[in-house]
Amino acid sequence: MLGSQVIVLVGPMGVGKTTIGKKLASSLGVPFRDTDAMFVARYGDIPHYFAEHGEGAFRTHEEDIVAEAIAEPGVVATGGGAVLSEVTRQRLVRSTVVYLSTDGTHMAKRLSQGSRPLLQNGLDDWKRIYDERKAIYASVADIEIDCSGAPIKQSVQDIRTGLGLDE
Numbered sequence: 001m002l003g004s005q006v007i008v009l010v011g012p013m014g015v016g017k018t019t020i021g022k023k024l025a026s027s028l029g030v031p032f033r034d035t036d037a038m039f040v041a042r043y044g045d046i047p048h049y050f051a052e053h054g055e056g057a058f059r060t061h062e063e064d065i066v067a068e069a070i071a072e073p074g075v076v077a078t079g080g081g082a083v084l085s086e087v088t089r090q091r092l093v094r095s096t097v098v099y100l101s102t103d104g105t106h107m108a109k110r111l112s113q114g115s116r117p118l119l120q121n122g123l124d125d126w127k128r129i130y131d132e133r134k135a136i137y138a139s140v141a142d143i144e145i146d147c148s149g150a151p152i153k154q155s156v157q158d159i160r161t162g163l164g165l166d167e
Helices: 017-028 035-043 046-069 086-092 107-111 123-140 152-162
Strands: 006-010 032-034 074-077 096-101 143-146
Touching (some): 017 074, 017 152, 096 123, 143 152
């Protein structure tokens, strides 16, 4: 259906990039790749890696993993900070980038289910980081989908519509 297209999902931690990405890829009949999962498969647990090697080392590996993930057609879910890299932002120009935005109302519950190294102060850190990154997400995006409280099925449908696939 998509030919050689790469659809990249960007957005804040916990917004649902992986969950929505899997459903979107399934609905399109294309492969799904998650850059955080690819990192974990190679280097181990992300919080542990952060503690041992620091954010800089993580971001360097993340650049390489994103480049690999977007090299082939399919749907790619990125980590929340992947767009911080200028190199990655330049590479994303060749893909269709979907920014999954949120008003944050459902984030406390989502973030309580996991360990995220940049969220030592929970939702306060999430809000601060998201505010710092919103402009970057918007700048790389071809399409913005507001996922605030929306069912996954609706977000997938909104992306398909935004891509012009269901007209």
